[in-house]
Amino acid sequence: MSQYQVKxxxxxxxxxxxxxxxxxxxxxxxxxxxxxIVPEEEAYEYCARKLLEAKVPTIxxxxxxxxxxxxxxxxxATAIRxxxxxxxxxxxxxxxxxxxxxxxxAEVEINPNxxxxxxxxxxxxxxxxxxxxxxxxxxxxxxxxxxTKCYTIAVCAQAGHEDACLSFRDANAEKVRRLIAAVKKLKxxxxxxxxxxxxxxxxxxxxxxVEPA
Amino acid sequence: xxxxxxxxxxxxxxxxxxxxQELVATATFGNQDRGWKDIGSSKELIEQHSLCxxxxxxxxxxxxxxxLPAPEDTVFVGSTGCTSLVFPHVAVHxxxxxxxxxxxxxxxxxxxxxxxxxxxxxxxVVLAGDGATVDIGLDMTMQSxxxxxxxxxxxxxxxxYANTGGQESGLMQKGFVAKMAPKGKSFxxxxxxxxxxxxxxxxxAVLTVSKPNRVEQAIKNAIYVAREIGPTFxxxxxxxxxxxxxxxxxxxxxxxxxxxxxxxxxxxxxxxEEAQKLLDSIKEETKARKKAAxxxxxxxx
Numbered sequence: 001m002s003q004y005q006v007k008x009x010x011x012x013x014x015x016x017x018x019x020x021x022x023x024x025x026x027x028x029x030x031x032x033x034x035x036x037i038v039p040e041e042e043a044y045e046y047c048a049r050k051l052l053e054a055k056v057p058t059i060x061x062x063x064x065x066x067x068x069x070x071x072x073x074x075x076x077a078t079a080i081r082x083x084x085x086x087x088x089x090x091x092x093x094x095x096x097x098x099x100x101x102x103x104x105x106a107e108v109e110i111n112p113n114x115x116x117x118x119x120x121x122x123x124x125x126x127x128x129x130x131x132x133x134x135x136x137x138x139x140x141x142x143x144x145x146x147x148t149k150c151y152t153i154a155v156c157a158q159a160g161h162e163d164a165c166l167s168f169r170d171a172n173a174e175k176v177r178r179l180i181a182a183v184k185k186l187k188x189x190x191x192x193x194x195x196x197x198x199x200x201x202x203x204x205x206x207x208x209x210v211e212p213a
Numbered sequence: 214x215x216x217x218x219x220x221x222x223x224x225x226x227x228x229x230x231x232x233x234q235e236l237v238a239t240a241t242f243g244n245q246d247r248g249w250k251d252i253g254s255s256k257e258l259i260e261q262h263s264l265c266x267x268x269x270x271x272x273x274x275x276x277x278x279x280x281l282p283a284p285e286d287t288v289f290v291g292s293t294g295c296t297s298l299v300f301p302h303v304a305v306h307x308x309x310x311x312x313x314x315x316x317x318x319x320x321x322x323x324x325x326x327x328x329x330x331x332x333x334x335x336x337x338v339v340l341a342g343d344g345a346t347v348d349i350g351l352d353m354t355m356q357s358x359x360x361x362x363x364x365x366x367x368x369x370x371x372x373x374y375a376n377t378g379g380q381e382s383g384l385m386q387k388g389f390v391a392k393m394a395p396k397g398k399s400f401x402x403x404x405x406x407x408x409x410x411x412x413x414x415x416x417x418a419v420l421t422v423s424k425p426n427r428v429e430q431a432i433k434n435a436i437y438v439a440r441e442i443g444p445t446f447x448x449x450x451x452x453x454x455x456x457x458x459x460x461x462x463x464x465x466x467x468x469x470x471x472x473x474x475x476x477x478x479x480x481x482x483x484x485x486e487e488a489q490k491l492l493d494s495i496k497e498e499t500k501a502r503k504k505a506a507x508x509x510x511x512x513x514x
Contacts, residue, residue: 061225066233068220077222093225095233098302100261109230202227205234 006035006165009145017142018162025160031168032160040168047153047166048182051087052193054126058090059083060110064157065131066093072172079176080130086180087193091200092118097136108201108208112140116147129164130155130171138163242285249279249425258284258305263298267461269468270369270451273422274299277367280432287336288326290319292345294376296369313350315339316357316366323364336436337364343384344374347403358412361443365435368405368448375453386477391456402477409446410483416445417483421468427480437495438488450478
C-alpha cells in the first residue's frame with residue numbers, strides 16, 4: 001500500500017486520521033513532511049520555504065505559549081514573535097478551547113472547534129500551530145484538512161502530529177530560533193516573502209486598538 | 214490551576230482578546246471575599262451558557278460559581294443532564310461521571326486529592342440533578358453520606374427529568390402531570406433533606422435560587438463545613454420553565470411562589486452543633502479581618 005500523504009484539503013467532510021492510514025510519528029531528531037519521515041534539518045528548510053511562499057502565513061499560538069506558565073514558555077513566546085516578525089506572519093491567538101457563543105471574531109481569534117472559520121475569513125494559506133494541547137491540535141488539524149486548502153505546520157513540544165502537513169517534535173525556543181535561521185538563510189539566497197502586506201492587529205482591554213490613519 | 218500562573222507572556226499579550234486581558238486584571242482568584250456581587254464584573258469562571266433563555270439553572274450556576282471560596286482549588290463532579298451542558302463553558306476543573314455515580318467518584322477524588330495535596334485544602338463539589346441524586350444515584354449519594362465523606366453535594370431540583378422530555382422523578386410533587394407522566398405522580402416528593410440528616414450530613418440547606426445572597430451563604434457554609442466536619446447537602450429549586458409550561462421571564466416568579474410560607478421550598482437549614490460552632494468561628498474571623506482591613510485604610514481613601 002502506498003503511503004498516505006497528508007496534503008492540504010479540502011479532503012472530505014471527515015478526513016481519515018493519518019495514524020489510521022499507517023502514518024507514524026517522527027523519532028527524536030526527525031520531523032515529517034506530508035507523512036514522510038525526514039531529518040529535522042530538511043524540515044526546517046522546507047518549512048521556511050513554505051512560509052515565504054505563502055500569501056497569508058499565520059501563526060496560531062495556543063494556551064501553552066500564550067499564558068506564562070514558566071520562564072521557558074516566555075522565552076518560546078519571544079521566539080514566536082521573532083519568527084512572526086522575520087517572515088512576516090500574522091499572529092492569531094487560540095487563547096482557550098471553550099466554545100464561544102454566539103460566534104468567534106474570526107478576524108482576531110481562532111477556536112479549535114471551528115478553525116475553518118478563521119482560515120476562510122482571513123484566507124490563510126499556511127499556518128503554524130504552536131502551544132496547542134495535542135488533543136485539540138489533532139481535532140483542529142483534521143477540520144482544517146477537511147474543509148480548507150490551508151497547509152498546516154505543527155511545532156509540537158511533544159511527539160509531533162501525523163495530521164499536520166508538516167510536523168516538528170520536541171519543539172522549544174531553540175528550535176523556533178533554528179526555524180528563524182532557516183528563513184533568514186533563504187532570504188539571504190534571494191527568496192522573497194510573498195506575504196500580502198498587513199499590519200499585525202493589537203488588542204487592549206476594551207477591544208482592538210485602531211491606529212490613526 | 215494556580216492563581217500565580219494567570220498571567221500572559223509579554224511578547225504575545227497585545228494579541229490576546231480583551232476578555233483574557235480582563236481576566237488577568239480583574240479575576241477574583243485568591244480574593245477571600247469573592248461572592249455573588251462580583252457576577253457583573255468578573256466573568257472568568259462562566260460567561261455564556263448553553264441552557265434555555267431564562268433557565269433558573271443558569272442563574273444557579275452563576276451564583277454557585279461566584280460563591281466558591283477557592284475556585285482554583287475546587288473540582289466539580291457532575292452527572293448527565295442539563296448541568297452537563299454547562300460544564301464545557303465553566304473554567305473550574307470538573308469531571309463528568311456516569312449517571313448516578315457522582316458521589317462515588319467524588320469520594321475517591323476527595324481522598325486522592327487529600328493524599329496528593331496534603332497541605333492544600335481541595336474542595337470537591339458534586340453538582341447533579343434530581344434524577345442523578347435521588348433516583349438513579351441514591352445508593353451512591355447515601356453511601357457517601359454514611360461514610361462521612363468530606364465533600365458537598367448540590368442537587369438542582371427541577372422536580373422531573375427535564376433534559377429527556379419530562380419524565381417523573383422521585384422529587385416531583387405528588388399529583389403533578391408532566392409530558393411523559395400523563396397519569397400524574399402517585400406518591401409524595403421524596404424527603405431528601407430528612408434523608409440527608411439521618412444519613413449523617415452535618416449541614417443541609419433547602420432553598421430556591423431567587424435570592425443570590427442566600428445561595429451564596431448556603432454554598433459557602435456547605436463547603437466550609439465539608440472541609441472540616443463531614444458531608445453537606447444543598448437542595449436548590451431550579452424549575453424547568455419549559456416542562457412546567459412557563460415563559461422565559463417566569464422562572465423567578467415560580468421560585469418566589471415556591472418559597473412563600475406553605476410552599477415546597479420555604480428556606481430551611483439543618484446544622485449540627487459542631488457545624489454551627491465552626492460557622493460561628495468563621496463568621497467571627499471574617500468580621501475581625503474586615504475590621505482590621507478597614508482600620509488599615511487611610512481615612513481619606
